[in-house]
Amino acid sequence: MNPRRKQRLAVVGIVGFLVVSAIGLMLYALNDSIDLFYTPSEIVEGKNGQVPQIGQRLRIGGMVVPGSVKRNSESLAVSFDLIDTGPTVTVTFDGILPDLFREGQGIVATGVLTDKGHIKAQEVLAKHDEEYMPPELAEKMKGIKHVKPENMPTYEYSEATTGNNDTGGL
Amino acid sequence: MWKWLHPYAKTERAYQLCITLQPWLWVGAILCLSIGTVWGLAFAPQDYQQGDSFRIIYIHVPSAILSMSTYVAMAIAALVGMVWQWRTAYMTMIAMAPIGAALTFIALFTGAAWGKPMWGAWWVWDARLTSELILLFLYIGVIALYGAFEDKQQAGKAAGVMALVGVVNIPIIHYSVEWWNTLHQGATISKFDNPSIAPEMLWPLLINLLGFAFFIGAVTTIRLRNEIVLREQHRPWVQALAEQALLPHKTRER
Numbered sequence: 001m002n003p004r005r006k007q008r009l010a011v012v013g014i015v016g017f018l019v020v021s022a023i024g025l026m027l028y029a030l031n032d033s034i035d036l037f038y039t040p041s042e043i044v045e046g047k048n049g050q051v052p053q054i055g056q057r058l059r060i061g062g063m064v065v066p067g068s069v070k071r072n073s074e075s076l077a078v079s080f081d082l083i084d085t086g087p088t089v090t091v092t093f094d095g096i097l098p099d100l101f102r103e104g105q106g107i108v109a110t111g112v113l114t115d116k117g118h119i120k121a122q123e124v125l126a127k128h129d130e131e132y133m134p135p136e137l138a139e140k141m142k143g144i145k146h147v148k149p150e151n152m153p154t155y156e157y158s159e160a161t162t163g164n165n166d167t168g169g170l
Numbered sequence: 171m172w173k174w175l176h177p178y179a180k181t182e183r184a185y186q187l188c189i190t191l192q193p194w195l196w197v198g199a200i201l202c203l204s205i206g207t208v209w210g211l212a213f214a215p216q217d218y219q220q221g222d223s224f225r226i227i228y229i230h231v232p233s234a235i236l237s238m239s240t241y242v243a244m245a246i247a248a249l250v251g252m253v254w255q256w257r258t259a260y261m262t263m264i265a266m267a268p269i270g271a272a273l274t275f276i277a278l279f280t281g282a283a284w285g286k287p288m289w290g291a292w293w294v295w296d297a298r299l300t301s302e303l304i305l306l307f308l309y310i311g312v313i314a315l316y317g318a319f320e321d322k323q324q325a326g327k328a329a330g331v332m333a334l335v336g337v338v339n340i341p342i343i344h345y346s347v348e349w350w351n352t353l354h355q356g357a358t359i360s361k362f363d364n365p366s367i368a369p370e371m372l373w374p375l376l377i378n379l380l381g382f383a384f385f386i387g388a389v390t391t392i393r394l395r396n397e398i399v400l401r402e403q404h405r406p407w408v409q410a411l412a413e414q415a416l417l418p419h420k421t422r423e424r
Contacts, residue, residue, distance in 0.1 A: 005253050005254060008252060008253045009253045012249060012252055012253060012334065016334065016335075016337075019335050019338060020338055023338045023342075027342070027349075031349075031350070034297050034349075034350045035297075035350045035351040036294065036295075036296040036297070036350065036351050036352050036353055037351050039351070061351055061353075097290075098288070098289060098290030099287065099288070100219060100220070100288055100289075108289075108294075108353050123290075123291070124290065125289045125290045125291050125294065125353060126288065126289055126290055127289065127353055127355065128219060128220065128288060128289075128355055129355050129356075129366075130355040130356045130357060130358040130366050131358070131366040131367065132217050132220075132224055132227070132358065132366070132367040132368065132371050133217065133218055133367070133368040133371070134215035134216060134217070134218065134368055134370070134371070135215075135216065135217075135218040137218070137368055138218030138219075139218075
């Protein structure tokens with residue numbers, strides 16, 4: 001490589017290094033704001049020493065605790081608990097849940113912290129994992145029985161689904 | 171080591187290379203895309219959670235992965251143009267930019283169409299989605315900056331700087347799902363680990379990925395040829411080429 005090319009390469013390298021460090025520092029500083037949601041333990045115990053205040057609008061992301069889903073038989077109102085590794089947070093929601101909502105599923109809910117450990121959600125989104133497999137394999141590996149969409153109620157409709165235990169999902 | 175590359179700094183050689191590569195790239199693209207798409211959409215098994223909806227993966231993942239690869243290729247071309255001052259490098263860069271922009275758009279669009287039924291939302295401002303949107307803006311920025319200059323040599327330099335700076339975004343897109351909490355799930359195939367997808371679903375995906383790559387190569391060669399002819403229109407070899415192309419018309423007119 002001749003000296004002029006070497007010089008140009010060095011300039012490009014230095015500028016590139018500076019840009020990368022600048023953006024890296026920016027992202028590092030913004031780290032907390034980039035997270036899409038709080039986990040349940042961050043809401044209860046606080047994140048970096050800051051506990052979310054009551055009345056704060058926030059997003060929570062966690063796993064639906066199996067057996068915690070309670071539905072109102074007359075309306076769309078539903079309540080469920082979310083967990084990650086520590087304490088649980090109860091979420092109440094009045095609206096249509098996504099298809100992938102089920103016990104054990106990752107959920108992201110947007111709402112207002114109404115009480116310590118209680119969120120009133122306006123929107124519930126389902127998070128799915130990066131694993132894809134056919135139903136038979138899932139049954140073998142994870143013990144998940146495939147549920148056809150038409151008989152999907154993996155959570156209790158209180159009265160309508162009694163005796164339909166094989167659709168218990170996860 | 172890179173001596174063999176040097177002749178292609180000349181536009182005529184680069185043009186010839188494009189002509190040689192083009193049919194092979196098309197054959198590869200048509201073959202892989204038809205096999206991969208039919209296999210993926212019709213014969214691959216359903217997903218245990220998402221049923222048939224997961225099949226959009228066969229478009230979404232190749233376009234998303236290759237939107238990033240195309241950007242890296244573009245940035246490498248910009249680097250070569252900057253350090254070695256090859257005109258063909260800048261031409262290659264600008265030939266790839268709209269293709270990459272289209273791929274990014276496809277990735278975002280299919281992602282939205284997939285997100286609505288599965289997550290329950292078309293769009294969420296999470297780190298993965300936002301950084302991919304920034305990639306689209308970077309592509310558009312490179313195209314716009316190139317178009318803004320009358321002198322195309324200057325234009326190549328300016329757009330090249332932008333392309334190089336934007337490379338920072340590529341690792342951010344890739345690691346966004348690991349560094350931050352996101353709604354988007356983690357990597358399925360682009361990781362140093364066994365892919366978390368059943369083999370009978372993985373194969374059509376890989377074939378489609380290859381097919382997309384061939385297709386991008388084929389379209390790039392067409393656009394590069396176009397760019398070379400446009401920029402070198404006053405050179406004797408291009409004029410000879412044009413005359414040759416016009417010859418049948420002239421005979422017909424007579």
